[in-house]
Each structure stands twice: as structure tokens, then as C-alpha cells.
Amino acid sequence: MAIHKTAQESDAIIKELRLKLGPKSKTMKDEYLIQFLVARSWSVSGAKNQIEKTLEWREKHKVNEHPVATGENKLPLLYPIRGYNSIPDGNLEAAPGLSESVLRINKYMGGSCLHKTDKNGCPIYIERLGYHAAKEIAKYTTVEEVSNYHIGCNEFLNRVIMEDCSRVANKTINHETVIFDCTGMGWHQLHMPALHYLRAISDADQNYYPETLSRLFLVNAPSSFVFVWKIVKAWLDPGTIDKIKILGSDYKEELLQYIPAENLPSFLGGECTCAHMPGGCVPSQMLKNIPSLVPQSHNEKVSTPYNTDIMQKGTSYED
Ligand SMILES: [Zn+2]
Incomplete structure (x- = not known):
């Protein structure tokens, strides 16, 4: 599906897109514009349209001001991280400032981590998909809470971790490699309400964070996954489908290539x-390799990932 352009061709298209977007494109890197162009098969009007919708969405939901954890502000992390320069390794904790909804969502998740980088210098996101309590996520959390949490994670990934990786690689890094481990997966996860949560997330990603996926590996996929895959596939862009590799138990060599x-x-299969x-x-709280996280009185019951005062202070948040 990917359409390849020579450097000269893409330069000319980027120039045309900048012209059509006007002054608002000044702060956008070429690499950012390319994400939208690739998502729209290099259609300038398609990319312009999607960028404008993204700007509207970011404005409406104040996404530019969304607080993100950094090495300096010491805000609580929204998920565990390992192996980056500008921010120390850490886990999700019931720390002051984090909302109760993040803890509730994670209580039913199999466990996730932003873990080091691939051979291209892109961050790797790993999720123990097979241990998700899909029914409980759908029952005890709302689509709004899960979507807000996901936006908070995306902003942290793009503004903190991608920047960190770009400095290390000495080039723009704006893609991530994703590994979903299906170990533990069973029929109980074929739960339509839960799949609709996944749809809300993948729609937001494709609309407002296009072309940030480098590769997605689904490993230890059981044969029953074919059924789920048929449903999920229909929601995804063809370009995204091309980047997804579904692997059974024989995945080690494939992962080690990247x-x-x-x-x-x-x-x-690594070291x-x-x-x-x-x-x-x-x-993973599910696997009990860490203690269960219990919300405290300082974890406010709001649908945003951080407490109201922190959300309001936004990026000006200082410890
Ligand atoms: Zn590790």
C-alpha cells in the first residue's frame, strides 16, 4: 500500500501543502506533515483537511496544554517506562496528582510498558494483551475515561519520549514499535463492548495521530484470534494493516530482526x-508481579488522567 516518493517529489508536495495550510504550518516539522500525507496517500487536499480537523480537535480539547510527566516536573507516570535519558525509569503508582480513573483502568489491564528502543531508535510499547480483563474494562470504566487516558499516554509518548529518542538517534523519531503479547488470551476476551473501546481508541489514533506506528507485532496469538482480527481489521486503514504482523509462538527471530x-x-525471547x-x-497487577494499586484520597475521581488542578495548570505545571 505504501506509496514511495523521491526526496524531490516529496519536497514539492510538502511545499504545496505548506502553501495551502498558510501560516499555521510554520511550527510544523516536515516529518509531521509527512505523517498526514502518507496517511492520505499523498493527497494534498486530504492531508490539509485532516491537519485542520486535528488542529480543531486539539484546540477544542486543549490537547496542546495537556500536562505530561517530564524529568523536571516529576508528575506521576501514566504507565511504566524503561530506558530513556531525560526521565528516570518508573512504574505507575497511586501517587498524588494521578486520577482514580487511571488506577481503575489499569486494575483491569494485563500490564504495559514503554520499554527501550528498537534498532531504528524508535520507542517500543509492550502490552500483555492476553491478560486484559476485557469484560471488567467495559463494565467498570467509561469510553470517555479510557479515551482520555489514551490521549494522555499519546501526548507523553509524542512530546517526551519521541523527543528523547530523537535526541539519542540524532534524527526525528516519530514512530513507535508495538508488541502485543497474547499469552493468556481466551474466548472471554471476545467481548464486543470491550472491542468498541478499542475502536474508539484506534479511531482517535488514525484521525489525530496518523502514521505513528512503525510496526505492530501480535505474538503468541491463539487461533481464536483470527475471529477478533476479522472484526478489528475492518476499522483500520489499509496502511495500518500492512504494518501488523500476527505471529504464533514462533516469533523470536522476527522480533530480534528489529x-x-x-x-x-x-x-x-530477549535478554x-x-x-x-x-x-x-x-x-502486571494481573500476574501479581507488582502489588495491586489502591486509589487514595489524593487520587481524584475525574475522567481525566490527572487531578483537576493539574489538568488546569496544564503544561505550565511546575512542582
Ligand atoms: Zn527490560
């Missing part, structure tokens, strides 16, 4: 154990 062994957790951190590479 990821250095020292950056790949040992449970996925990393993150022994210095509680829960190792990918902490």
Missing part, C-alpha cells in the same frame, strides 16, 4: 529483565 536482544524482555525495577520489564 529489536536488539538487550532491549527485548526475556519473556519475549532484558529490568531486575532493578519492581515488576521487571512489564509490570
